Amino acid sequence: MTDEKDFLSGYDPGDFPAFAVTADVVLLTMRAGRLCVLLIERGGPPFKGMWAFPGGFVKLDENLDQAASRELQEETGISGIDLTQFASYGDPDRDPRMRVVTVSYLAVVPDLPSPQASTDAAKARFWPVDDVEGTLAFDHDRILGDALSHLRTVVEYSPLAASFCEREFTVADLRRVYESIWGVDLDPSNFQRKVLGIDDFLVPTDRQSSSSAGGGRPARLYRLGKVSELRPPILPPD
Amino acid sequence: MTDEKDFLSGYDPGDFPAFAVTADVVLLTMRAGRLCVLLIERGGPPFKGMWAFPGGFVKLDENLDQAASRELQEETGISGIDLTQFASYGDPDRDPRMRVVTVSYLAVVPDLPSPQASTDAAKARFWPVDDVEGTLAFDHDRILGDALSHLRTVVEYSPLAASFCEREFTVADLRRVYESIWGVDLDPSNFQRKVLGIDDFLVPTDRQSSSSAGGGRPARLYRLGKVSELRPPILPPD
DNA sequence: ACAAAAGTGTTGAGAGTACACCCATGC
DNA sequence: GCATGGGTGTACTCTCAACACTTTTGT
Structure with missing residues (x-):
């Protein structure tokens, strides 16, 4: 009072x-x-x-x-x-x-x-x-x-997860971030299509990762685009 | 320092x-x-x-x-x-x-x-x-x-919108809340199926609304259930 | 009877998942 | 060649928006 x-x-x-x-x-x-x-x-x-x-x-x-x-x-x-x-x-x-x-x-x-x-x-x-x-x-x-x-x-719902990656990163780098945060395994191919299908999320560079560890095809490097919102959201399966 | x-x-x-x-x-x-x-x-x-x-x-x-x-x-x-x-x-x-x-x-x-x-x-x-x-x-x-x-x-992503409604409310009451917040029109029938399909969101009572205004079938009254998260989210179309 | 609002059935389009398969590199 | 991870194609499933239609009330 x-x-x-x-x-x-x-x-x-x-x-x-x-x-x-x-x-x-x-x-x-x-x-x-x-x-x-x-x-x-x-x-x-x-x-x-x-x-x-x-x-x-x-x-x-x-x-x-x-x-x-x-x-x-x-x-x-x-x-x-x-x-x-x-x-x-x-x-x-x-x-x-x-x-x-x-x-x-x-x-x-x-x-x-x-x-x-x-x-x-x-x-x-x-x-x-x-x-x-x-x-x-x-x-x-x-x-x-x-x-x-x-x-x-x-x-x-936001591209924040990409902030865990370096300035240039591969789709697999990003996938491993989501897998760590949620403690799940994500299908690499479906994850790839999903994130690349979101407009202005990942912008491709003309560079590739050096396939350092024990072989495998080098992956394309991406930079974070200017998207601010992920619709639909990236969710763990179930 | x-x-x-x-x-x-x-x-x-x-x-x-x-x-x-x-x-x-x-x-x-x-x-x-x-x-x-x-x-x-x-x-x-x-x-x-x-x-x-x-x-x-x-x-x-x-x-x-x-x-x-x-x-x-x-x-x-x-x-x-x-x-x-x-x-x-x-x-x-x-x-x-x-x-x-x-x-x-x-x-x-x-x-x-x-x-x-x-x-x-x-x-x-x-x-x-x-x-x-x-x-x-x-x-x-x-x-x-x-x-x-x-x-x-x-x-x-949460049942917060139901807090705008009285303790007992109809699906149409809830729909009008979402319509006001987002400034869109939602299809009443699809909205009904969507919210009733979310487990523990709306619990039916045995009571009905008095169809006070100018006629129309009385609607069932619901109470807010114990759901804490809406997955999938309720979104405006587009 | 008619209008109005609640609620159900049906269908077609699109998104997501699982998985087969091809590509490019290291060893 | 073979292993490893990147990336594409495809088919099946599930969800959702659209909308026709039935139900239940007031006037």
């Missing part, structure tokens, strides 16, 4: 509950067919020695998106990738030090070189998602779970 | 940028075939006299979901409905008074009695969405746009 009155009419600036706001980045990649997440080992309390997402305080003169990419750049050296906000978390006890609301972002990248090479963030590395579930600092386990279910949903 | 160090190692509590955090509710309903949104007229600066979503400061001892339903209840008297978070907004200048991050929730309800009857929130009313786009306080126009596109997406 008081707060919202203050909010609706005039009030004394500074007369509001003070929160810290952070931006966290759940950055996913695919390594050897396993879904991996970029984590940073915490050097101090709370949760010292545990692993958490890159992220940190939003500054007073930047917006939420900017904070997320700045923190990612500062802590891991990674920049120039798409970050999309997917949820915010603000339970009273999620950080024992103070009241923090975190705005969480999802990023999907190809298999990058390990981040320690790039900056001073020596404690950053990729972990297979299955190996860390249930072990993260703060409420980051819950956030990771939400990020993964968000990923699995979005990937059916 | 300083903030995130503080965040990773120890630091002085209180040594962080102080934000206000609010929870806003975009509550949608369907009236006479038009999509409507619940708004509150602002009684004081800034944006005095303009309309905005119900919402207000998150308190230090409640979580974000609780803040959203509390504010909705206090400002409009509406309670007991599902609120789902869909996005957060925190541009530096979105509120001229201070730095505010707002966590936005979407709610979908049947045609409720006008809210002024229930509480002291005399300035709350439903507005047709088309009539207010571009006129709202703060960045609420952008939030409304995001809420609507979120609605249109979610409605294809």
Whole structure:
């Protein structure tokens, strides 16, 4: 009966509950067919020695998106990738030090070189998602779970899965991404026809993959087209 | 280079940028075939006299979901409905008074009695969405746009559209909801077969609608079942 | 009887799956 | 040649949109 009155009419600036706001980045990649997440080992309390997402305080003169990419750049050296906000978390006890609301972002990248090479963030590395579930600092386990279910949903209806691939990739590369995410096997020939039949999804190059591993016909290389929506969706069979 | 160090190692509590955090509710309903949104007229600066979503400061001892339903209840008297978070907004200048991050929730309800009857929130009313786009306080126009596109997406793959209907409703009621949201005409007979063919979506009652308006065969009344996902999705033709 | 809305039957077009088969490369 | 993976052809199945038609009410 008081707060919202203050909010609706005039009030004394500074007369509001003070929160810290952070931006966290759940950055996913695919390594050897396993879904991996970029984590940073915490050097101090709370949760010292545990692993958490890159992220940190939003500054007073930047917006939420900017904070997320700045923190990612500062802590891991990674920049120039798409970050999309997917949820915010603000339970009273999620950080024992103070009241923090975190705005969480999802990023999907190809298999990058390990981040320690790039900056001073020596404690950053990729972990297979299955190996860390249930072990993260703060409420980051819950956030990771939400990020993964968000990923699995979005990937059916958007070309996001192609972000796991390099700039040029084969249809089989893309198929293996979907197979990993859904844990199913897809028929290579039908998958090929399906994705090539979607307008503006894959644009062919005139280059071919070097058929490196033990033979087999080289595959054509594609680049991601400008499609924004996959209709009909790419679904796992049943 | 300083903030995130503080965040990773120890630091002085209180040594962080102080934000206000609010929870806003975009509550949608369907009236006479038009999509409507619940708004509150602002009684004081800034944006005095303009309309905005119900919402207000998150308190230090409640979580974000609780803040959203509390504010909705206090400002409009509406309670007991599902609120789902869909996005957060925190541009530096979105509120001229201070730095505010707002966590936005979407709610979908049947045609409720006008809210002024229930509480002291005399300035709350439903507005047709088309009539207010571009006129709202703060960045609420952008939030409304995001809420609507979120609605249109979610409605294809979830039973959310049924939340626009009363507890018992006919297939035609539900069809008119989809027609309004997508702005298309759907074939009544095909729509009927489609939705009744989805397991656990609609559960029949033994009651019928009173065929009130000008004749026509009374329709069976249904209740919403326990399905959580619509596969295949309900799509507009083309 | 007639209009209006609910609900069913039928059919033809298109999409998806399974799988046979051909192509290009490494060994 | 043979193994391996890329890519095409084909036939069967299933779904869905279109629309004719029957059912049940109000006037």
